[in-house]
Amino acid sequence: MAIKLLVTCKRVEDPESKISVKPDGTGIVTEGVNYKMNPFDEIAVEEAIRLKERHGGEVVVVTIGTEKAVNELRAALAMGADRGVHVSHAGPLDPVVVSAILAKVAEQEKPDLVLLGKQSIDDDQNQAGQYLAARLGVGQATFVSKEASLESEAEQKKVPGVVLSEDGRTVTVVREIDGGVETLGLRLPAVVTVDLRLNKPRFASLPNIMKAKKKEVREVPAASLGVDLTPRVLVKGYAEPPKRKGGVTLPDVAALYEKLHVEAKVL
Amino acid sequence: MTNVLVVAEHVEGRIRKSTLNVLAAGQEVARRVGGQVRVAVLGRGAALAAHELAAYGEGVLLADAPGLEHYLAEAYAPVVARLAKEAGAAWVAGAATAFGKDLLPRVAALLDAACATDVLAFGGEGAAVTFRRPMWAGNVVAEVELATATRCFTVRPTEFPAAEKRAGGAVTPVEATVDVAALRTRFLSFREVKSERPELTEARVVVAGGRGTKGDFKVIEQLADALGGAVGASRAAVDSGWAPNDWQVGQTGKIVAPELYVAAGISGAMQHVAGMKSAKVIVAINKDPEAPIFQVADYGLVADLFQAIPALARMAQGGK
């Protein structure tokens, strides 16, 4: 029961990089900042590859951005995705535009399941998947995770957390929500956004990095898709939040207790 | 068309606290745009929650229909979108909880609206109201405007006061139909994570452990219990399977703002700090004097947590 998967990968600032705002507040300082695939998207790519390894099928990865974003497609192809779609676009993007573009790509590719990260770690929007599901008129499951820990045997064996039914028509997923863990069934096609605990993404081997260079990447200009590319989320300015000041270092537990009890009055 | 629709969240017939924070945020937006607040309560048997909310002085719209037993974005979003239109709402608000984060962007898509998530504060007046929201794990605060006729947003509950009770509220039941057979999503089960401790996001005290606990959370839990607090954890501790998922504090976990936050064996990565920097008092206990957590802590102690935490628990219990 093969499954066709469409997975998004966005190019973002490396979460290890130091982020600071330009003095004029028009954006962030990009000098010295490294870029990589959104960490949540790496998890989505890993999950898609596991599903394909188990059931057969195809993993198509898509990115929207400048030529540089092709690096992230190559990274996904090196992990094991089959081919890439680069929607070329240079201007600002927001979830309204991103989801409209992805809906067009989904119409062309007709995947059984679209996998996205739950959020981009640059804009921290947490919206694209929900918008996309509404646009496609399909079910959505956000923040998908799994109950077994990342140290479990199932994880060692790379068992997918997203479970495809025998007849290949539905998936069962586990979501991390407030107060507990929810299990949903989704009729395919469907949209799933992934959370951190779904899996540990694999590293690409050197031979696979070489092979990835030969895999197909189709370029599609965003302007050719017939969607309104005008951003609707307009950023007026960027600022750094008020910083917390480091306080005092105390010599021992008794001094700490004293401070909490007498000065801060929280104990 | 300048009203504000606030989407309520309830559990077992009771309003979640965060709904009162969104209500206060919605009231602020209503003042800024010169509109009125309406509250949407959806769910099978949600009348109790609707009446509880009416005590806060706003008009409550109650949609109770088959198909709304369990929350599903696919079933709820069209109902909320319809209520927004009927209420003349140009603004639709929810809390940045798992429920609100899942629902509001889908509602926005149905209303041709743009959406601002995890809002910390508002600026401006009328149609030019702006939203302040975090980006890059809270390293940046952006001021955004939504260039659509209808606008959706989710607010971070810890940044807003709770709405206050007032007279004048009333519950209006509204027709709602869900085509259950057409739904492509099915609720299968919910496993509640029960705890005797206060809820992490509402606790007065949070004691959190990280990789430095080496998997032994006992001392962390003992201090939390001595202080009547909740237990938190870093991602490293959760990923290792030492702490349940819903203990995670940070950019991708819970956002907390307790009176006292104790971070033990946590290095203070920016993704962790993003979830606790609004705490009133932060205590860091770490073996490494260079750990970045000390840069955000009010009180730091360079010590082995296995010695320091039990000692602090004893003192707090009066056994000094």
Ligand SMILES: Cc1cc2nc3c(=O)[nH]c(=O)nc-3n(C[C@H](O)[C@H](O)[C@H](O)COP(=O)(O)OP(=O)(O)OC[C@H]3O[C@@H](n4cnc5c(N)ncnc54)[C@H](O)[C@@H]3O)c2cc1C
């Ligand atoms: C996209 C993304 C999202 C993320 N989201 C989150 C999030 O929501 N929350 C989160 O927490 N992290 C998050 N992270 C991970 C984050 O970057 C850090 O890796 C993580 O917070 C580290 O956890 P830690 O401080 O427990 O471990 P470490 O960084 O390994 O620190 C352990 C600390 O314990 C100290 N220690 C060791 N032994 C002792 C002892 N006996 N007594 C006292 N101190 C001791 C050490 O000195 C060290 O400082 C995210 C990362 C990414 C990329």
Ligand SMILES: Nc1ncnc2c1ncn2[C@@H]1O[C@H](COP(=O)(O)O)[C@@H](O)[C@H]1O
């Ligand atoms: N420019 C983009 N290219 C590819 N995928 C994207 C892009 N923007 C957002 N996404 C996907 O949508 C998810 C959620 O993003 P967001 O709603 O922006 O937080 C991300 O994890 C990506 O998988």
